[in-house]
Structure formats: C-alpha cells, structure tokens
Amino acid sequence: MNATKAAAQSADTTVYGVIVAISFCHLLNDMMQSLLPAIYPNLKTELGLSFSQIGLVTLVYQMTASILQPLVGLYADKHPTPNALPGGTLFSLAGLLLLSAAHSYGLLLVGAALLGMGSSVFHPESSRVARMAAGGRHGLAQSMFQVGGNAGSALGPLAAAIVVMHWGQSSLAFFAMLALLSCAILWNVGQWYRHQGLARLSLSVAGKRAAPPLPRKKALGGIAILLALIFSKYVYLASLTSYFTFYLIHRFGVSVQVAQLHLFVFLGAVAVGTIAGGPLGDRFGRKHVIWFSILGALPFTLLLPHASLFWTGPLTVMIGLILASAFPAIVVFAQELVPGKIGMISGLFFGFSFGMGGIGAAVLGEVADRSGIDMVYAVCAFLPAIGLLAVFLPNPTERKI
Template sequence: MASRAETDQQPSARPERIGLKVLLAISFSHFLNDLIQSLIPAIYPLLKDSFQLSFTQIGLITLTFQMSASLLQPVVGFYTDRHPQPYSLTWGMGCTLLGLIALALAPSYGLLLIAVGLVGAGSSVFHPESSRVARMASAGQYGLAQSIFQVGGNAGTSAGPLLAALIVLPQGRQSLAWFSLVALLAMMILWRVGGWYKKKQEQERQRLKILPAAGGATRHPSATWPVAVLLVLMFSKFFYTTSLHSYLTFYMMHKFQVSVQSAQLHLFVFLFGVALGTILGGPIGDRIGRKQVIWWSIFGTAPFALALPHANLFWTGPLIFVIGLLMASAFPAIVVYAQELFPGKVGMISGLFFGLAFGLAGIGAALLGKLADIRGIDSVYQVCAWLPLLGVAALLLPDLRKRPTNG
C-alpha cells in the first residue's frame, strides 16, 4: 500500500494537459502534406489532355500513389513502435518534395507514375508517425486529438483542388514546382515537432524507471472479429469516397456540362464537408462511443448516396456536402477504436489503417476508372450508391466502453 501511495505522489501521476501547440503543429503539417497530395487528382483533367490518357490510366495514377503509400505504412509503424524515429517525419516530407518536383517536370506517363510513387512514399512515413505524435499529445482525449490531426489533412485535401483551379490549371503543370515551398515549410515545422517527440520519449523512459513494473499491454480479448468488421466498413467507406474524390469533376462536366473550374468548386464543397466531418467525429466518439459514430457515419450516408445519381445540379452540391460530412466522421473513430483493440501498437495500427485507407482508395480508383471506360461515368455513381448500406455491419462491433470484468 505504501508503494502505491508513493507512486501516486510522483509527478507523472499528475493530470496531464493536452499538448495543443503540438497538435496544431502536426495538424498544420498534415494540412500541408495533404494539400500537396490532393494536387494530383485535382490536375487529372490537365494530365488527361496533355498525355491523352484513358480513365483506366487515370485510375492507375491513383493506384500507384495509393499503393506506394499503403504498403509501406504498416511497415513504418511496426518498426517505429520498437525503434522510435523522431525526425523521420522531416525526411518523409523531403521525399514528398522530390516527388512534387518530378511531377511538375515529368515528360512521360511512366515518369508521372514514378513521381506520384515518391509522393506516396513520403506519405507512408508521415501518417503513422504523426498519428503517434497526436496520441502522445492527447492527454487521454484520443478522439479529439485524432480529429485535430486528421482535420488538417482533410482541410489540405479540400484546399488542393481550389489552388489547382486558381494556379495550376491556368498556369500549367510546371507551376506545381512552386508548391515545393510548401513542402519546405512543412519540413521546418516537422523538425521542431521531432525535437518535442524526442524529449517526450526521454520523459517516458524516465517515468518507466520510476514507476513499478507493470504488465505489458495486450490486445482486446475479442479483437479478431471486430477487425474483420472494420475491414468491411473501410471497404465501404473508401471505395465510395474515392468515387467522389477521383471522378467527381468528370461526372459534373459530363452530366451537367459545367466548366472544369466549376467542377473543381463542387469537389471543394465535398472536401470541405469531409474536413468538417473529421473534426466532429473524434470528440463525438469520445463522448457517445466510437461504435455509435461509425454506425451513423457510414450507414447514415446511404439515403444521400442513393439520391445523388438522380439529383439535378442544384441539389448535387448539398448532397455531396452531407455525404462528405457523414462519411468522414467515421475515420477518426475507426482509427482510435482499432488502437484501443491493440494497445501499445499505435504506430503499427495507425500505419495499417491509414495504409488500408490509401490502398482501398487506390484499388477503387483503378476499378472505377475501368468501369467508367466501359459503361460511362454515370455508372460509377449508380453502382457505388449502394456501398454505404454495408455500414449496417457496425452493429456487430463490441462497445469497448463496456468491457467485462473478471471475478
């Protein structure tokens, strides 16, 4: 009893304050990172005309980017769980910078694929490690921290098409090189975050020397089945989301005969809804439970998704906003839910689920591009409209707030 009292008096037992400055820094870095990445699909109409690409080739560009990001992320997370690399975020952003410059100057389709692969590799380092930083700074408010981190990325993703419409499309692909300044800014911020990360690691090592040895963190006793359900939900969410992210501009131009700039503005509306949904999903999950957020976010999208292929130009804007809002609120809850299933493996789980998100989006883009080539762009939204109905599988997830007790 005396040792427990002594432990309670240690400085490490005092309530920890949320690291808001660090969260804002990593969120802003996420904004810059995803702004760069979102320029790739935003310039698809330009690339399609310049290189005479088919929808299948457009889909392969997305597939190359997403797969280079997705396959490496769990590996990075697995390694850094055991060997933390505080400054790896900076070097990953450097890889993104090289890919961006290559994308601006690539003279052939093959080199375009290499360029987007470099950008994807940078993302594979950034996401698992920055998600770990967000959790370290959360002070136990994991959903809120994950939302603050992710909303930066969603805001960057929504800003990319707007900047592409204002700068890249009028000035040409070579103007992408100016965005290397964005990557340099991100590298400077991430270097500072890396210093905080290193200091936090030292504090944790000192804390473990002071506190009595405790049992290692173990996974939730029934983790296998929930992970299978999460995979179904991820498939539903990201196949449907990529149909809007990759092909909405072509759909708007084909169905409503709007200009490229007008189509890009509608993509911005969708991505703004995504950003808003992301910031709401995490803290709501902290309050009412992550299972409930996942259920309402994915299955609740179904009526709007089913209505979208039949909507006129006026109603398409509100529908894609609501769809983005609802769908995006699920992902912070899914990531934190998975982290709670496997405590102590934050990097690997974050890398796995971010990587899975990128991979599913890439596969979806390639398959949906082929569908658009064969049956027309309208068919993409007629088929994908049914995917949110798979959200009913969220009912099978256990509520982790009600863990059974022994004895």
C-alpha cells in the first residue's frame, strides 16, 4: 500500500536513474549482439561462407528474437516478471561463449539463436521499464532507452575492428563477460520495477483508459501502417548493417578495418537520430516526426548507389540520422493506440523490426549472390518511399508534458 501511495504522488516524475541504467544495459546488450554481423568478414573467410549463408545466420538470429518478443511482452502484461531482466542476459552470455568457439556452420547458427533469445527477453521488458520511469515524457524515455542500444550497435563494429581483428574469434568470450555486469545492474532495476514501477505503470494506464479510446478498426489500421513503416526502415538498415562493409571493400577497395570504421560512423549517426526522435515527437507530435523520418531519407538513399567514397560517408550519416528518429516515435505512437498492452506492443514492434531485418538480410544476401553487392543498394534505395503511408495514420490525442 505504501509503495502504491508513493507511486501515486510521483507518477508524473521522470526517474532518470532507472532510464539511464536500462539504457546502459541496452548498450551492453546490443554491443554484444552487434559483434555477430561485425565479424561476418572473418567468418566468411574462415568458414568459407557464401552471402546466402551469412544472410541465413542473420535470419536465425533475428527470427529467434522476433518470434519470441511479442509472446514475452504479452506474458509480462498479464504476469509481470522483474527477474526476467537479469535472467535474459544469460542467453546472450551463452551465445557469445558458443560463438567464440564455433568452428562449424551448425554451431554458428546455434550461437546466433541464443543471442536472439537474449534479445527476445530483454527488449519488451526493458521497454516497459522505460515507460514506467517516463513520468509522462514517453518519447524522451524511449529515445534514451533506444539510444543505448544504438550506441552499443555502433560500438560493436569498433570493438571488432580493435579486438576481434587482432585476437580472433575466441576474443568474443571476453565480451561475453559484459553480460555479467548487465545482469547485476538489471537485478537492481528489477527491484525498482517490483516495488515502484508496477504501481506507476498502473496509474498511467488507468489515465489512458479514462480518455475516449480510438475505434478498434482505426487503431488496428494505425498499427498496420506503423508495421509497414518498420518494414521499410529495417530492411534498409539491414542492407547497411549486414553488407555495407562488403560493399565498401568491393566498390572502393578499402581494407576491412576502414570498412568497419565507416560502419561505426553510420551506426553512430543512428544513435544520434534516435536520441532526437523521441523528444521531437513529444514536442511537435509523433505523426510529423514519423512522416519526416521515413520519407525524408529518400533523396539520400537514391543518391547513395551513385556516390564516390568521399560522399558515401556523409550520405550514410544523413540516412542514419533521419531514419533512426522514427523508431521512438513509432513505438510510443503504437503504445498510445493500444493502452494497457505496453509489453505486447513493445515486443511486437521490437520483434517485428528484428524479423524484418533478418528476412531482409536473407533476401538481400540472395540478391548479392545472384546480381552483385551493388544491386542491393540500387534496389533498397526506393524503400523509404513507403513512408508515404504515414499520411493515413490516425490522430490520437497527444498528451502534453
């Protein structure tokens, strides 16, 4: 009762300590996850993999995460499980330890699947925690949470270029130890979740339900449009995260280390775009941010296949900045369309983004094998045009800070 009363008095207060903690764990989680695509050039050489086989590794990882995430989120909505946060990191620990010693394609696939399972537990539950701690600044909280993941994804290739390139595949075992640090932090977050966060979330959901809801058909239509936008965003991002290093090496003849640094710069731009997208949505309306962040990348994606090495860097930076600003606004917009289903919606959108990234990587791997790596970026250049669908999004009442 005391915890509930305290939560009622502070429900509108943003708990930055919890958001920073969950964002830092997101950094550690996604840094560990991003080591897999970062070492693709090594694995391709050592195991003699084709682009199709590399795409299948990404598919296994992404699909394992995407299929489980909505189920984890739905279960958490009905049966909150604070200990799932630290427990989920153990899958990532096991996955990286296996990948550090995987010298066959089968073990590589199993390691990728374990990494996916780690993400499937972490993302929906940690997104719920960000919502609990937001205190009304939901876009800001989602941006802070997600930028941790994007920063981790950017650090992964840099860590691979510095550590894995010098000490080899076995050095992944060192990064697996980061899962233990994450586990310790998430244990403390889980205690806050149990004693304060659940009460805050209940008050927030009760307030949303008191407002007139959108008609079910319009809400589901909005969710479908948002998922289409996630498709365009994450298939395009898969073309860069999985194959950009190969593209740079093939077209411009740069070294693996230089290609990894270009990927690091792109992922850094994604992190900056993510931190900007949520607060801009809080201030100017999420629909406007979604519209611009998807469709606004189109001129730059159309130019990229024809750019020199000098202009390739600035173009990918602009693409990363603009595309990345969409996701925090999309997640919060979807949560407002379906109040009371925070875990399910978070799991659905994180899971769908992982799934689309995996399917996109697999299909684009086939395109690269059949028609060359240049064709991947010629085809993907038109994907942001799907952003035109944003004009059909409904207009739920924006809740001001």
